[in-house]
Amino acid sequence: MSEEDQDGERWLVIDGRRWRRTDPSLPGEIVDALTSHLGRARSAVASARRAGDDQAVADARRRVGLAKHGLGERGPYWWDEAEADRLARAEAALRELEN
Template sequence: MHPDSPDPATDDERWLIVGGRRWRRTDPSLPEPVVAALKSHLGRGRSGVGAAKRQGDDDAVAASRRRVGLAKHGLGERGPYWWDEPEPARLERAREALRELDGLERTAGA
């Protein structure tokens, strides 16, 4: 990151180490209601992956994994590093992911 970057996040704020593996943390600039909604979609997506695998439904596995990926992108845990983007772009990415996830849920009738 460039020293004049708008977000001087430290490595501890960017990464979580679990079992020696490094995982990107959720963007700390996101409002709590947005984070809560995205994490709800993330949990339901993960649950859907497991259920679809147990049923042997490859299409449902793919749909649930897409939901997980969208939620993680919205949270800043995948895609561009959140600390390299301006906060307004990060918030818009999260809101766009949430709109798409909500649309998927309405389409699926869940």
């Protein structure tokens, strides 16, 4: 695979800013669950900010981070890790978010 093809698989460019893509090796049901948690956590950040609740903002941001780590969008580059390690990280993030 060419370097340009790899970059297209790894990064998404929006308005000139590069964002890491979700790990393509993750099962769809895990991606769907983590994406759902991510959306709810982002909404919770906005609600907590409007309410001026700093602790709730921090808690919601932690949940955003967990979901993004699970999806491979933050933390170690998913393409540098073994697939089993990536799946284990996603499953661990999902377990923590569901508690």
